Amino acid sequence: MTNSQSIIAVANQKGGVGKTTTSINLATALAACGRSVLLIDFDPQGNASTGLGIETRLHNSYSMISEQSEPNEAIQSTQVPGLDIMPTVVDLSAAEIELTDMPRREFRLAEGISKINKTYQYIIIDCPPSLGMLTVNALTAATAVLVPLQCEFYALEGLSQLMRTVEAVRGGLNADLRMQGIVLTMYDTRNKLSSMVATDVRDHFGDLVYNTVIPRNVRVSEAPSYGQPVLIYDLKCP
Secondary structure (H helix, E strand, C coil): CCCCCEEEEECCCCCCCCHHHHHHHHHHHHHHCCCCEEEEECCCCCHHHHHCCCCCCCCCHHHHHCCCCCHHHHCEECCCCCEEEECCCHHHHHHHHHHHHCCCHHHHHHHHHHCCCCCCCEEEEECCCCCCHHHHHHHHHCCEEEEEEECCCCCCCCHHHHHHHHHHHHHHCCCCCEEEEEEEECECCCCHHHHHHHHHHHHHHHHHECCCCCECCHHHHHHHHHCCCHHHHCCCCC
């Protein structure tokens, strides 16, 4: 990793909060701004890979950390200029168990990233919805953590556990890890609950919460089924 490289782990142990959608569209937006970007799909569900229309996944994030593929073999280009992806397969789910017996198990992803030949300005890691060994690997490799938080009831449930995990990683595995921020997703202006949740989160976390919120929008939900980021599927989507 170079000093000018940002590695952002997009993490939340709760599923359905917009984590993968955030990862895909953040990576796409950075590429659209002329940055060189790599998106690493580190969620066994592989939704980031599907959301970018990636079908060939012979070499992937699982084969990389299990040393069946070289890191550079696992990277492929996408339909978005400037955006590459390291896709994944469902076999990655087995890594939670396999990593237990591997040497330097928390550093497998970080060591793989260090061997990538191309210099990316941004690497975005789409984490699984858990706080297991895969997420620990992502946090150990990252320079920052971005947390998507759904504007619905129980939004704060489990967030304190994620924060404790971040602190634990910072204390023993990655002293340079920092909080990038919390982004509120699926905000519904018609729903009073969204406003209440947003206020509650801002009261708890202050300046860590971005002013911009991601609204609930059907176009955002539709885009992955076409294998496209929403910025390509519908440029006018708010």
